[in-house]
Amino acid sequence: MTLYNSIIFGILVAEVVVFSLLALPIPSKYRKPLTLVLIKPFKNKTVQITVKCVLGFILLLFVDSINKVYNINHHELNQLKSGLIQGTEKIEIMSRKFLQQRNMYLTGITLFLTFIVTRTFDLVDELLTLKSNLREDNLFNKEKLHEMIKEKDKEIDRLKEKVIALQQEELKE
Numbered sequence: 001m002t003l004y005n006s007i008i009f010g011i012l013v014a015e016v017v018v019f020s021l022l023a024l025p026i027p028s029k030y031r032k033p034l035t036l037v038l039i040k041p042f043k044n045k046t047v048q049i050t051v052k053c054v055l056g057f058i059l060l061l062f063v064d065s066i067n068k069v070y071n072i073n074h075h076e077l078n079q080l081k082s083g084l085i086q087g088t089e090k091i092e093i094m095s096r097k098f099l100q101q102r103n104m105y106l107t108g109i110t111l112f113l114t115f116i117v118t119r120t121f122d123l124v125d126e127l128l129t130l131k132s133n134l135r136e137d138n139l140f141n142k143e144k145l146h147e148m149i150k151e152k153d154k155e156i157d158r159l160k161e162k163v164i165a166l167q168q169e170e171l172k173e
Helices: 003-023 028-043 045-082 088-172
Strands: none
Touching: 003 028, 003 045, 003 088, 028 045, 028 088, 045 088
16 A cells, blocks of 8 residues: 555544544543543644545545546456457456555545544534533523522512401401
8 A cells, every 4th residue: 555545544433432432322421521621633724734635635636536547447458358359458457446446445545534524523512511511501591490489489488478467367357
């Protein structure tokens, strides 16, 4: 495997690890720090530009591998069918086809997983934001409900006193 394919494979492994960490059912108190640690380097502008350049190169390698697979399928395999190529040349063509298909799948799944990881992170971030907002709203609602209960208790006490006062007036009459 060439150096750039080894690097792409390393990127793919890193993406699988990050996706696994994001997809695991981890409690919110551990998930939030974990996601912040995972995303912190990517908020830097130079890292963002570098990542975009690397993804651009991977996209170019993907298009190149598709082109090579197409050329092998249509030109060299047609020569095989016509009987012009035999023996070791046939094995060499099939070997090149296999290697180019491997490169195509490697670069393609790396690009696809990049978009999946990005979307998963956005969803996890949105989920954590909504959970924290819900907790704040619940605390606010609890305080509001406690105040309303105190007000109603005071009104009940006032009405009880009024009922007692009215009953005593009726007994006097």
